[in-house]
Amino acid sequence: MLSLFKKTHAARKTYSDCSGCSLCLLVCPVWRQRRDVSLTPHGHAKAMQHGLSAADAAASAGHCTLCMACEPVCPENIDIIGMILELRRQLGAPTWLHDLQAGINKGAARPVTSAPSSSNILLPDQTLYAYPDTLARITSLLEISLSDDDGSDISLALESGAAISKQRLERFLAPLGQLKKIIVADGLLLRHMKQWLPNANIIGLGEALSGHAGVRRGLRATDLYVIEPRAYHSNYQHLVKHYDRLRAAHGCTFNLDLQRIAIPATAHNLPQRLGLAASSDDGQTHWVLHGRSITRIVVESMEERAVLEKVSGFPVVHLADLADDGRDTC
Ligand code: SF4
Numbered sequence: 225m226l227s228l229f230k231k232t233h234a235a236r237k238t239y240s241d242c243s244g245c246s247l248c249l250l251v252c253p254v255w256r257q258r259r260d261v262s263l264t265p266h267g268h269a270k271a272m273q274h275g276l277s278a279a280d281a282a283a284s285a286g287h288c289t290l291c292m293a294c295e296p297v298c299p300e301n302i303d304i305i306g307m308i309l310e311l312r313r314q315l316g317a318p319t320w321l322h323d324l325q326a327g328i329n330k331g332a333a334r335p336v337t338s339a340p341s342s343s344n345i346l347l348p349d350q351t352l353y354a355y356p357d358t359l360a361r362i363t364s365l366l367e368i369s370l371s372d373d374d375g376s377d378i379s380l381a382l383e384s385g386a387a388i389s390k391q392r393l394e395r396f397l398a399p400l401g402q403l404k405k406i407i408v409a410d411g412l413l414l415r416h417m418k419q420w421l422p423n424a425n426i427i428g429l430g431e432a433l434s435g436h437a438g439v440r441r442g443l444r445a446t447d448l449y450v451i452e453p454r455a456y457h458s459n460y461q462h463l464v465k466h467y468d469r470l471r472a473a474h475g476c477t478f479n480l481d482l483q484r485i486a487i488p489a490t491a492h493n494l495p496q497r498l499g500l501a502a503s504s505d506d507g508q509t510h511w512v513l514h515g516r517s518i519t520r521i522v523v524e525s526m527e528e529r530a531v532l533e534k535v536s537g538f539p540v541v542h543l544a545d546l547a548d549d550g551r552d553t554c
């Protein structure tokens with residue numbers, strides 16, 4: 225039987241194991257912005273250890289951007305993201321999500337999708353649909369088809385705390401199990417799909433594109449390459465080597481810090497990304513750009529492009545738009 229959350233909780237520690245070392249603060253964009261320890265995993269864990277209820281923790285759980293940067297630095301291997309998602313699930317979807325909840329329910333009522341027509345498919349994130357030329361370029365470069373069912377309602381439900389029915393999840397996953405390769409643009413969905421389909425070949429869009437020889441030829445030593453942190457932290461131990469090879473071959477710099485943790489370039493939580501709350505200030509973006517000698521920024525995720533363009537003054541291009549006409553992969 226499929227379980228949304230039990231698998232990670234069984235394998236990882238919980239907030240009761242937090243030692244209060246504060247390492248998670250060093251990478252957390254919410255801490256950098258607010259300097260309020262109660263909004264960080266450290267503060268969250270300590271409050272839970274002293275009896276904070278789920279309702280009391282609502283503000284803290286809501287501020288998290290789910291960038292996932294805190295998990296690899298936690299020496300206690302606490303399932304921080306799983307616990308935040310579980311807390312949001314207990315609290316239920318907030319009222320401002322009602323319209324989106326209707327969209328989620330619509331997704332749940334979709335007819336059973338036919339089996340994908342290709343053995344390699346792409347599950348885009350919602351932002352990519354707003355850039356049809358880039359999306360078309362991605363499918364052409366990677367020689368993949370778009371999936372009829374992109375799982376966006378499931379990703380939104382995971383992030384917001386809305387309910388996902390077992391039937392909807394099974395209907396989403398059933399056609400995917402036999403595919404040769406599944407490329408996922410949404411890092412939160414990627415993380416969960418790796419747990420739900422442990423034997424499938426599932427990779428993030430950034431990894432797929434940066435493995436394409438034509439894309440790699442377009443990289444310059446003066447580029448800042450902005451890794452999408454959620455996808456990166458979904459497979460951190462593998463991807464740290466992937467990006468180190470890329471850096472050695474092309475000389476570009478990355479949004480990596482500490483023990484090569486992918487630092488988020490923006491600090492927006494779900495309501496801010498959806499335009500339902502005021503945007504955060506750009507302090508996180510300035511920090512990521514500080515002291516760099518670069519001429520261009522390359523992004524894996526279109527979500528970060530607008531903020532980086534506004535704040536940096538440098539041209540910002542999507543990874544797919546670097547590719548020359550070659551169709552070879554490495
Ligand atoms: S996921 Fe990101 S925003 Fe949330 S607590 Fe961890 S580092 Fe902070």
Ligand code: SF4
Pocket residue numbers: 241242243244245246247248249265266269297298299300301302
């Ligand atoms: S890094 Fe882990 S153990 Fe340290 S304060 Fe944060 S949650 Fe607690």
